[in-house]
Amino acid sequence: MREVAVCALLILLFDAVLCLVLWTGLVLLKCSSCGGLAGVWTFGAVKWMFLYIFTFILTDRKPQAELRRLVVVLSLLSPVVESGRILMAPPSEPYTGPPPDLSMLLLGPVSSLLACVVWEKGLCSDGKGKKDNKLDARLLLMRVLKYFRPDSLYLIAAFSFLILGVICDTFIPLYQGKVIDQLRGQVLQTSFCYAIVQLVLVSVGSALFSGLRGGIFMCTLARLNKRLKHLLFHTLLQQEVHFFEENNSGQLSSRLHSDVDRMGRTVALNANALVRSTVKTCLMLGVMLGLSWELTVLTCIEMPLLAVLQNKYITWYKELKDQMQDCLAQNKDLASQTISGIRTVRSFNGEKEELRRYNGALDQMGTIKRHSGIYSSFVLLARRLVSLGIKILMLVQARSLISSGHLSIGSLVSFFLYQKPMSNNLKEILYCYGETVSTVGVISKVFSYLDRTPKCKKEGQLAPELLQGRIVFDKVTFTYPSGPQDEPALKSVSVELQPGKMTALVGPSGGGKTSFVSLLKRLYEPQQGQILLDDKPLHQYKHKCLHQKMALVSQNPVLFSGSLRYNIEYGLRDCTMEKVKEAVQRASADDFISELENGYDTDIGECGGKLSDGQKQCLAIIRALVRDPQVIILDEATSKLDVKAQHAVLQEVLACGRTVLLVAHQLKTVEKADRIIFIEKGAVVEQGTHQELMDKRGRYYRLKEELFSQCS
Numbered sequence: 027m028r029e030v031a032v033c034a035l036l037i038l039l040f041d042a043v044l045c046l047v048l049w050t051g052l053v054l055l056k057c058s059s060c061g062g063l064a065g066v067w068t069f070g071a072v073k074w075m076f077l078y079i080f081t082f083i084l085t086d087r088k089p090q091a092e093l094r095r096l097v098v099v100l101s102l103l104s105p106v107v108e109s110g111r112i113l114m115a116p117p118s119e120p121y122t123g124p125p126p127d128l129s130m131l132l133l134g135p136v137s138s139l140l141a142c143v144v145w146e147k148g149l150c151s152d153g154k155g156k157k158d159n160k161l162d163a164r165l166l167l168m169r170v171l172k173y174f175r176p177d178s179l180y181l182i183a184a185f186s187f188l189i190l191g192v193i194c195d196t197f198i199p200l201y202q203g204k205v206i207d208q209l210r211g212q213v214l215q216t217s218f219c220y221a222i223v224q225l226v227l228v229s230v231g232s233a234l235f236s237g238l239r240g241g242i243f244m245c246t247l248a249r250l251n252k253r254l255k256h257l258l259f260h261t262l263l264q265q266e267v268h269f270f271e272e273n274n275s276g277q278l279s280s281r282l283h284s285d286v287d288r289m290g291r292t293v294a295l296n297a298n299a300l301v302r303s304t305v306k307t308c309l310m311l312g313v314m315l316g317l318s319w320e321l322t323v324l325t326c327i328e329m330p331l332l333a334v335l336q337n338k339y340i341t342w343y344k345e346l347k348d349q350m351q352d353c354l355a356q357n358k359d360l361a362s363q364t365i366s367g368i369r370t371v372r373s374f375n376g377e378k379e380e381l382r383r384y385n386g387a388l389d390q391m392g393t394i395k396r397h398s399g400i401y402s403s404f405v406l407l408a409r410r411l412v413s414l415g416i417k418i419l420m421l422v423q424a425r426s427l428i429s430s431g432h433l434s435i436g437s438l439v440s441f442f443l444y445q446k447p448m449s450n451n452l453k454e455i456l457y458c459y460g461e462t463v464s465t466v467g468v469i470s471k472v473f474s475y476l477d478r479t480p481k482c483k484k485e486g487q488l489a490p491e492l493l494q495g496r497i498v499f500d501k502v503t504f505t506y507p508s509g510p511q512d513e514p515a516l517k518s519v520s521v522e523l524q525p526g527k528m529t530a531l532v533g534p535s536g537g538g539k540t541s542f543v544s545l546l547k548r549l550y551e552p553q554q555g556q557i558l559l560d561d562k563p564l565h566q567y568k569h570k571c572l573h574q575k576m577a578l579v580s581q582n583p584v585l586f587s588g589s590l591r592y593n594i595e596y597g598l599r600d601c602t603m604e605k606v607k608e609a610v611q612r613a614s615a616d617d618f619i620s621e622l623e624n625g626y627d628t629d630i631g632e633c634g635g636k637l638s639d640g641q642k643q644c645l646a647i648i649r650a651l652v653r654d655p656q657v658i659i660l661d662e663a664t665s666k667l668d669v670k671a672q673h674a675v676l677q678e679v680l681a682c683g684r685t686v687l688l689v690a691h692q693l694k695t696v697e698k699a700d701r702i703i704f705i706e707k708g709a710v711v712e713q714g715t716h717q718e719l720m721d722k723r724g725r726y727y728r729l730k731e732e733l734f735s736q737c738s
């Protein structure tokens with residue numbers, strides 16, 4: 027930064043030398059004119075060339091953008107000001123160029139420097155990182171706009187109505203002023219009526235086009251939201267399980283709902299407001315210049331000052347908005363966790379603790395909102411003071427213009443009618459810019475999810491009608507992505523689950539049973555070794571086929587709110603009522619369902635909250651059986667059923683030659699298994715039939731003792 031400041035000072039010095047040389051040259055040559063406006067522009071161009079070469083050498087051929095902008099302003103400020111001056115107030119005598127005095131020599135560089143400082147510090151902000159961010163922001167915004175492509179026709183219509191509405195809007199104050207000027211008694215009745223008709227036409231046009239524009243924008247926005255939410259939800263569903271361990275459900279649902287909504291709304295509405303305000307500003311500026319260029323210049327002074335203030339506010343606001351968004355997601359997560367776990371909260375008397383935690387989160391949110399309030403009131407005060415100062419200056423100038431006959435009262439009224447919307451337009455442009463910038467964080471988060479490639483193998487193509495159900499774990503080693511990398515959950519596990527046989531997987535807590543089942547269901551991928559189903563690696567099977575042929579019933583099944591039938595048929599498209607009834611019969615659950623008020627149409631409540639734990643397990647078993655799987659994994663799946671029901675379920679699952687994997691702790695179920703696998707600290711320590719294990723003695727008897735002590 028210091029390097030840029032030093033270079034800027036040297037450039038200013040060089041510029042002063044250049045101007046002095048020209049001035050001395052003109053004085054020595056006794057030239058009375060510098061060649062008129064063409065001469066001023068030529069000198070500007072030559073000066074730009076010299077200054078650029080000087081900057082090029084000064085910065086070792088790498089002139090910074092700030093210095094390049096300073097060079098342009100230094101060279102072009104004088105020609106632009108002189109052209110504007112001649113255009114607004116054509117001189118009575120031939121133009122001879124700017125007065126060559128010392129004040130003019132100082133005024134150019136000083137005002138150029140000031141303009142550059144205001145731009146770089148106030149409007150353009152600082153640092154290289156910011157520039158990279160802006161580039162990213164632009165790319166992200168362009169990407170959001172691309173998602174509007176299917177609605178391009180709607181957008182063309184909306185923007186056309188927008189421009190028509192803005193044109194009508196712009197002319198309303200002008201015609202209001204004209205009507206005021208026609209109020210004098212000596213004006214003809216027809217002229218008055220003509221002015222009124224013009225005013226009515228532009229007002230009706232403005233209302234009509236604005237309404238059409240608003241409606242079409244809202245429709246387009248709703249369509250975009252639907253598309254983006256669908257896409258994001260689809261992408262989220264493709265992610266591997268570890269992704270959901272890293273990102274909690276509160277955060278994900280916040281991204282999916284509030285962030286996508288905010289993203290579409292901000293970009294669409296701001297693009298709308300930005301175009302409307304920009305077109306309006308340009309049109310109004312033209313009309314205002316026509317009414318009084320002196321008052322317009324004063325109005326324009328207000329703008330950069332307001333822009334600097336607003337830009338500072340935007341920077342603060344953006345930081346606060348990010349914090350607010352994170353805080354909101356955290357609050358949602360906290361509340362939904364407490365509500366969904368209300369039974370545990372109540373039984374552990376945790377209400378007060380949860381309330382305290384939630385209160386803490388609300389306090390945090392309150393602090394952020396307080397800061398936001400303080401900043402916005404400070405900016406509001408400063409903005410009002412600036413506007414007041416400019417207004418006073420304008421009134422003084424207007425008084426002298428009216429007394430000299432250069433401005434009519436009607437034109438002054440029109441001018442003031444334009445002035446307020448004009449600064450509102452500017453505020454709107456800055457606000458839209460700020461809002462869009464503050465949404466960039468949200469957009470980048472949504473896109474980071476949309477762009478995420480799932481870290482799991484692509485599904486295969488195998489989808490055989492019939493399976494044998496032979497499963498082989500071949501030297502499988504698996505470490506959880508979020509677990510300690512030097513302590514695998516499964517260590518070189520090699521086992522075989524034979525078709526038509528029940529294999530029990532037994533081991534202490536944390537032994538690796540659930541990890542084994544998770545790999546079998548392809549919730550994770552092993553780092554080493556492979557899992558084969560009928561001699562083919564699991565990942566070669568189609569996702570749908572694999573999960574239909576291999577059903578899992580866990581101790582605490584996850585059920586969804588909706589009818590009993592919906593939960594049984596979950597994930598199946600072509601399931602008939604006959605199939606459902608058959609599965610219910612096979613699970614011996616007819617009695618339980620017939621007792622329910624609405625039978626299969628009974629709403630089981632959120633997560634099956636209206637059912638007992640045993641009924642939930644029963645429902646999960648029916649859900650598995652209706653798929654007619656070749657492999658069934660029962661992970662403590664019958665622990666809450668009565669003995670009769672347990673017996674019936676085990677009989678049923680073993681029918682049809684299925685492969686059954688039983689994750690068990692209970693002695694009875696282990697005894698029914700054809701083979702037993704002991705797993706401890708992630709490694710298979712022993713496996714075999716009852717007889718083989720009896721022969722080995724030791725561990726089998728120890729296990730029996732342990733299991734007995736658990737049951738007693």
Ligand SMILES: Nc1ncnc2c1ncn2[C@@H]1O[C@H](COP(=O)(O)OP(=O)(O)OP(=O)(O)O)[C@@H](O)[C@H]1O
Binds near residue numbers: 271537
């Ligand atoms: N999602 C996870 N992330 C990281 N580590 C995990 C995860 N799930 C389990 N582990 C670890 O993996 C090891 C094996 O756990 P696993 O759940 O497979 O044991 P388990 O035999 O099913 O235990 P239990 O009988 O208590 O259910 C444990 O050390 C556990 O801490």
